[in-house]
Amino acid sequence: MKNRPLYLTLAVLAVVWVLLPIYLVAVNTFSTSAGVNAFPKPPFPLPFSLETIEFFFSVQGVLPAFWNSLITAIMTMVLALLLGAPAGYALARYQFFGSGSYRFLVLLTRAFPLAILAIPLAVRFIQLGLYDTLIGVALVHTALALPFAVLVTAGLFMGVPVELEEAAWTLNCTKIQAFFKVVLPLVLPGLAATAIFAFTISWNEVFASTILTLRNPTLPALLLTSLNEAPLPFRFAGGFILIVPAVVFLFLVRRYLFTLWGISSR
Amino acid sequence: QNNSVLFASTQFRQLEEAQSMRDVILKDAPVKVEFLGQENAPFVSRLIAENKSGKPSVSLAGGLHGDFTALQAAAALDNVDDVLKDLNNVKFIPSMVSLGKLGTNNQKYIPWAQATYLMAAHKDALQYLPKGADLNDLTYEQLAEWGKNIEQATGRKRLGFPAGPNGLIHRYVQGYLLPSYTGSYVQKFKSPQAAEAWKDMQDIWKYTNPQSASYNFMQEPLLSGEVLVAWDHAARLKDAFTQRPNDFVAFPAPKGPAGRGYMPVIAGLGIPEGAPNRAGAVVTIKHLTKPETQAQTLRETGFFPVTRGNLPTNLPQGIKIMAEAVEKQSGEGSIAALLPVGLGAQDGEFSKVYVDAFQRMIIRNQNIQSSLNTQARQLQRVLDTSKAACWAPDPVAKDTCKVQ
């Protein structure tokens, strides 16, 4: 409150820093291809054109792919939380033999480039009948999101005083009830953050989605593979199309992410 | 869904092309075809994985020669001798049919479309052509001089090569630079003529936009003006010609002391082993190799037919420009450098040898001879591992090819 002008300046700078590149992608998306290749480039979409965007929506499979992405991401989110939060809780609340090894196991999955695991993974998926199913993709994405889920939730649970939980136990709660009634609401913002990670990891993941789907590609699998080699205007438009849902999603969940229970003044 | 054909392809995967593939070219196929564009790596991974698991879902695979060598190495391809027999009324270019055997006794893929690499220039650049130079009969020295003139006039280096991570610079070295100086690209890899070629390339590079090391496609730098003269795959130049046919000219690659090296590119159609709908795949192959379909493919994508016969006349101007240049390039005195044959799984590393050679001598400016020696060793290792015999333009023989 005392440094309001300073805060404001910094905030504005931060906002510009984040939004500018996105804006420029948007400018390119709504320019004609001539505009995209022009130099010096105008900072506005001049001449304005919906040509590339329209093309994208006419591409066969964009809409189903969009839904596929959404469903996969939601499944990933749920799975990552279901698997990760209990583990995070265990890491935060208990000292036990093997907790270090567990951390490493979880991180291993993130530490090895996914592409190289692709063939064995795909073979196994085909055998399991998970190939070309959204749940299959979601499973792989879950493995990618799991380290986030585990570690981030562990950090959060450490911040909740055990005593609140103990109070719940004495008030006739099972440990599970205590978790849901007391711990969960307190870490909800953090869990929302975890969920968002899981979601965005899934939403942006290309490689596994490409290999493990065929008829049911996710949006990035459908677009990004082709984008890499598409003419610039398409790449911009494709990038833009991928950014927009993510931005909207974040907008929708921002409430959960940053709800404060007045605990900050505990 | 059961009687539809799942068609995975590394070609025409780019959105617009894929769109024309589905909406135009495959629309009239006698079976329902699901076309899926795929990048090379996932494409190969997937087909191998499907094969290993014993439950393939892809019935038809479209790819470049190199894609098939990788699949063949994993024994994931079915023989298509029967299909070829069925197609006896189609007049394929014979050399392409034999490439499709992948060095085996059986047909592994059916030729589908061909393309090649070309030079493109913005019309503005023509004024700086070295005196006496003929655009259609350029030498590598003249290319360097042209670049120099452009830099002197505009203050910028404006030649361009696709030396980015997804660029095809190795094809330039294999099919253009080296054959033009040595008439070979394997055996004479470290010959003095080859050293000469690299030296000239170093000259050319002096006038090349340094961002070339990140260009994957040349059509965009051309369109944006970052580059005025460029070499690339026809399909990767196409946009420049189709968008601004009046601004750009296409012309054959330069000549060297040994002639004009060039490299034809073949895309083929193969059937994965155990394909769930082999019959449908066969029908689709027949459809795609029909002369009308081949002409349609050219119009839509800039890939040329693999069958003999006259080109259709009603081509868009951009395509026409390229077609003319392609014809000139493969004309008299040109040395056709074929894509590698018989390398199997070593295909990728074979290309790496050339990419690395380029990296060393051009980008990092290392000593030419020692670089050649180092890379030659790698080259020989690749050849030894794959036991591949030499192929055109090197003298074709039975033994494992040796770098001289």
Place this chain on the structure above:
Amino acid sequence: MAEIRVEQVQRVFGNTTALAEINLEVQDQEFVVLLGPSGCGKTTLLRIIAGLETATSGRVFIGGRDVTNLAPRQRQIAMVFQNYAIFPHLTVFDNVAFGLRMQRAPQQLINERVERAATLMHIEPYLKRYPSQLSGGQRQRVAVARALAVEPQVLLMDEPLSNLDALLRLEMRAELKTLLQGTKTTTIYVTHDQVEAMSLADRIAVMHGGHIVQYAPPVEVYEEPANTFVGGFIGNPPMNFVRFPVHEQAGQKYAQTANAALRVPDEAGREVLMGIRPEDFSISLTATSDALPAPVRLVEHLGPHLLITASLDDQLIKINADPHLSVRTGDTLYLQPNARRTRWLDPETGFALTSPQEQLA
């Protein structure tokens, strides 16, 4: 039936022994107060009874059932935490209703009970607030209300009124007691306030350094402290302890004061401690034969009575006197200890020599 039995409970943290072999028996519906200095192990004991802390060794029984291995919720208890532990994300109402909700009590019962507990604790105006919007004392009252609302068989309270003012405290004390009697709750109550302990407890367990040093009804604890610690800890000002040499005469032992000999128990050694409360002297301003002379060092006027600091045999003692007594620093008082309320202790161990009943009977 919810009697509590703690058997041989020990709790060691690293190299600190917080509880050393505690034995405690609380009868059904009894109100027991744990009293002791800071850090003596009160909270630890309470937490072990609640099942929140694992005893290093020993067993806990509630209602005759061995609950040592049971989870807190299986023990039919409720607890007030020393630092409240009220849920920051719930309103006061929801905090208080929490335990009942967990028992799936019908909404009407919840409303009733919450209302009753809130009224008792004077927090009805805040039912819709979040804890962060309350003052410290209000939060503490929420914590108590939360525990009361479930009407548990066993109620454990850890300094539940420490942040309240005297008046409110007095009031709540009385109402708590009535309520808990009505609900037949067995209660263990931790406090550092001896007045509270005296007025609430059926029995007081005085703790010291991880031990229970005395476990008896309030009056007994006050009048017959088991050792110097208890005598010194309880009472304000505390019990006076004066050391005298002992001499024997005709088979009986006497404490040798400046001008009188006082009969002491036979177990006395070479020296003895006389323990006596400040109010247990008969005071005279004129010398009598067997009264002990005590020069006055300081006189404090403390509202209802005078607090006199005097020296007895060169040892300082405190004396409560009638406010109307006119005495000034420098005067000498003549004190006659009330023999029935004098306690004799061993100066080495600090423990009482005999229980006063038998003493000098």
Place this chain on the structure above:
Amino acid sequence: MAEIRVEQVQRVFGNTTALAEINLEVQDQEFVVLLGPSGCGKTTLLRIIAGLETATSGRVFIGGRDVTNLAPRQRQIAMVFQNYAIFPHLTVFDNVAFGLRMQRAPQQLINERVERAATLMHIEPYLKRYPSQLSGGQRQRVAVARALAVEPQVLLMDEPLSNLDALLRLEMRAELKTLLQGTKTTTIYVTHDQVEAMSLADRIAVMHGGHIVQYAPPVEVYEEPANTFVGGFIGNPPMNFVRFPVHEQAGQKYAQTANAALRVPDEAGREVLMGIRPEDFSISLTATSDALPAPVRLVEHLGPHLLITASLDDQLIKINADPHLSVRTGDTLYLQPNARRTRWLDPETGFALTSPQEQLA
């Protein structure tokens, strides 16, 4: 020089007025105690002085400097928080040393001061522990030590001893007072314990519902409460208030009791409240002409004295009596209020009619 001046400070939370136009002046080196019931605004006022809370309106001056808009660290203060707020990630030593480290004090000074504060607070054995390894009272003492170690110009303490036992408290109180006098610290001390307030304060500010209702030295607050609230809040048991009708005779006003008339101040209306402390009666067991008869309802033996509940004019009162008085429920006492210590108040407003000095002189 660190006098504190709070001017017209108001604090409103939503629709709760926590502080209503507070004015308070604390002199340099003065020890002021804020005393009041739970939720009356003590913590809020302290936090506003510390700069942790923004006043809705009003100004705060420290050492003559307007600090209303200064950050806490610019105010040269230290504070003991009601809920301790000791840093969980620092050892006790580092907690206590925190303030000094912030001032970049030399290590030697830090060691010295930490040691001194720790000794004072009896926490030397725990210097290497983390707060989670301490008992409630030990944590509270760490919080106090942390504030003492910086030897600030202004020290704000919010119920700093609430979790300690009487003995320790007594001791710390004494040492605190000595120490703060030595370091010439201006202190504001929040407590709900009136004994503490009485014994520590130079002046007591009695708060009630966001107002300061009386601000005076302890004796004055005790003997001359500004209103019924103060009289009832302070003293244990509190002051008795008995309502009498007033009649006028010869230009003077009298309270009409059962069998006597007591002179009351002239401002009295139709009724008057007599405020009198339980110890301010002369008690007789036999009737005298002007003594007020009071049937005994309950006799409690509270250690140093008897607490008698009796009814006076059908209104219940509490009386402190000598423990030797033999009286039983059902007896009648004859009470003579000590006129000098009787306070007359307006039953409507609750405020005293005149200051007792002038009263009935």
Place this chain on the structure above:
Amino acid sequence: MSRRTPVGGKGPALLSPVTTPAARVRSQRWVPYALLAPSVIFLLLLFAWPLIEAVLLSVRGTTGSLTTENFQRMADDLNFRDALRNTLLLTVIVVPLQAALALGLASLVSGMERGRNTLLYVLTIPLGISDIAAGIAWLAIFTERGYLNSMLMSAGAIEQPLTFLSYDSLTTLLLAVILAELWRATAIMLVILVAGMQLIPRMYAEAADVFGATPWQRFTKITLPLLKPSLQNALILRTIAALEVFAVVSALGGRNLPVLAGEAYNWYGTYQNASVAAAYGVLIMAISLLLTFAYLKLIRVKPEATV
């Protein structure tokens, strides 16, 4: 504020196992394992097996015998040294910068009163942006005919477009990559840290204030230590991700800035040698685990020193 109930394992409950009711120890000991079980089973089924396969691939020669050949080839490769250096360089530069930036932004956000939710929302947007899309965005800025040059030209600062992204301007190239990475991946850290900060009771900051801590001291002495668990996680996760940077670097730098993950992809996809690719994978994994281990040691949170 609380005492952890040690259950099983190393806790003091086991100090005197004779008197401790064995049943209780057993009954509690499995709890953490039960909580971990689902994720462990999941990972074993899905990942351990392919992972082992991939690791085996890296140590098997063409004949199937054990060999270091693949690692040898990796190490001898033209790009290996550069890739290793660039990867480490980027990690070492980007991750600390990101941590600092994220901490700064998190503090900025918590210090705000109005508009904090909006600000936080905007700052987290890059979370939703894939690395490929991010690469495109920054390419549009830094390419020779990009927005930066356009702006500089329009402002008259330069006459000819500058080249930022070529092999002869490695510094600017590196800078561009760093900027893009900062832009793309700071949000992840930010959100982890903000979530962690929300859990720190305000009273600690207040206490620090009262005891004369400047905002900077308060940050370093109180906020940061209390934020340790979250900070540790943010660093670990980001570092691992940073060691796998690829898409953005390749979009901006092409072959000029080889990185380990890029090489792994190339060997795998382009050169079709899964064994050498796996060797790269193992190397990346080794570095990741090494650094993770370092973080766990360096940023240790003592269990007794927590809330």
